[in-house]
Amino acid sequence: xxxxxxxxxxxxxxxxxxxxxRFYRDVLGFQIVSASDPEPEGHFDWCWLKLNDVALMLNTAxxxxxxxxxPDPTRIAAHSDTQIYIxxxxxxxxxxxxxxxxLDVKGPVVRPFGMKQLFFxxxxxxxxxxxxxx
Numbered sequence: 001x002x003x004x005x006x007x008x009x010x011x012x013x014x015x016x017x018x019x020x021x022r023f024y025r026d027v028l029g030f031q032i033v034s035a036s037d038p039e040p041e042g043h044f045d046w047c048w049l050k051l052n053d054v055a056l057m058l059n060t061a062x063x064x065x066x067x068x069x070x071p072d073p074t075r076i077a078a079h080s081d082t083q084i085y086i087x088x089x090x091x092x093x094x095x096x097x098x099x100x101x102x103l104d105v106k107g108p109v110v111r112p113f114g115m116k117q118l119f120f121x122x123x124x125x126x127x128x129x130x131x132x133x134x
Contacts, residue, residue, distance in 0.1 A: 009055040010084060011047070012126055015071040017060050019123045024049055024056065027101050043045060054086055060117045071124070084094040087123035110134040 014020040024030045030049035037044055037115050045060045061075070062068065091108040095118050099103045106119040116134040121127055 001056075007055065009057055011057040011059055012082070012084075012122075012124065013061045013066075014058050014124050015061055015076075016123070017047070017058065018056050021047070023123050024058070027103075029097075030054075030056065057082075076125045080127060083127040083129060084128045085131055087132060088118070089132050091116050091130055091132055094118060094130050 012020075023030070024080050025032065028051065033048045033050050033055075035044045035047040041115055043064075044062060045063070047058050049056045049058065055122040060067070095108055098118075098120060106120040108116050111134075112117045114134050116129045119129050119132040129131045
């Protein structure tokens, strides 16, 4: 019997929720669907974000009372193994917009397998790729 699965939502562990909310909501345009004990300015430990049919969840890596003053470099380095691919039809406009926000954007480039792709990182070092069929 085949399972009838629908949708997918990635959970990312973040160091500073307000910084992540400013990136995902204010730069990329996601909306907060739900959050744990929401407080002003993004001070909560978990949230569910959506933008059209793209869903992400963010969870703080540390409880607020136990958060170190700076991210653990080893932990952040491991985030480079995680890549989030999101469809975006107008990559040239996306590239121009993201660069105007100050992000270090690579591309867009057309890959041999027929995808046009644009790469950048979120505040926690997760690799983001916006892509569309070339």
